[in-house]
Amino acid sequence: MSTDQSKRFQGKIAVVTGAARGLGKRIAEAFINEGGSVAMLGRNVAALEAAAAELGAMAVVFPTDISDPLAVRQTFDAIHRRFGGVDFLVNNAAIGHLQTIEEADDQLLQQEVGANLLGPIYCIRAAIPLMKARGGGGVVNVTSESVNRPYPFLTVYAATKSAMETLSAGLRTELRGQGIRITVLRSGRMSESGFNRDWPEERRTRYHEIVKAEGYHASSGEPISPQITARAVMDVLALPREANIDLLDLRSSG
């Protein structure tokens, strides 16, 4: 290839939600390594700042709870003022509360649907005009292999991810001809995740018993590094605008 592979995103701006750790941080890192700038969104200011300090001057922190529509509007206004537009949005932030539907807590449900479904919708809504101002752009919506086989006690999580896939299909039609591409990254299990850190101990034990007995992990394979996933996302974003990968179904080969 004749282009400079190491600087495919020179002058480009990506908004990455949940950028302080896990996959979001690896995507921010990969984008910056290829010359771009990243607006890093998340709730925990200290964690965001620590991650941005590691990634250098092209990482800019915008503390935001994406489930709050006003906060998202204010953040995208601030991103507009800072960068003048947006080229890419990666809807990566998500929560999975381990609970049955029967016992589901109101606040946890609202947090989960807010972060996994409403939040990405708020971000997409705010990003579209900023992408149009740049002549087009790309959105990556991160979903999960659990859309096909929901994990026990993570039914709401899986449902929000399925909804994101349906949303992506509709959005692709709405935006056709406007230069904004929509990709679903349907991820398998990854390492380096902080996803399960708040799970209650007793339910976590029960979860692992069911997952083992029913062979969930055997069919998912070993977790892969989010750096590999981030590399694949970079290749999707770098495609010429007339082409798109609608669904990147990325799983362990082991």
Ligand SMILES: NC(=O)c1ccc[n+]([C@@H]2O[C@H](COP(=O)([O-])OP(=O)(O)OC[C@H]3O[C@@H](n4cnc5c(N)ncnc54)[C@H](OP(=O)(O)O)[C@@H]3O)[C@@H](O)[C@H]2O)c1
């Ligand atoms: N890990 C896996 O095995 C796996 C498998 C399939 C799919 N996925 C998907 O991959 C993506 C990344 O997963 P991960 O394992 O890297 O997750 P993670 O380590 O738990 O990171 C999630 C990030 O989302 C942020 N976040 C949560 N709620 C938010 C909100 N309301 N507003 C803004 N930021 C919020 C968190 O930061 P704050 O708490 O500071 O806000 C955190 O930085 C998710 O979409 C997940 O569903 C993961």
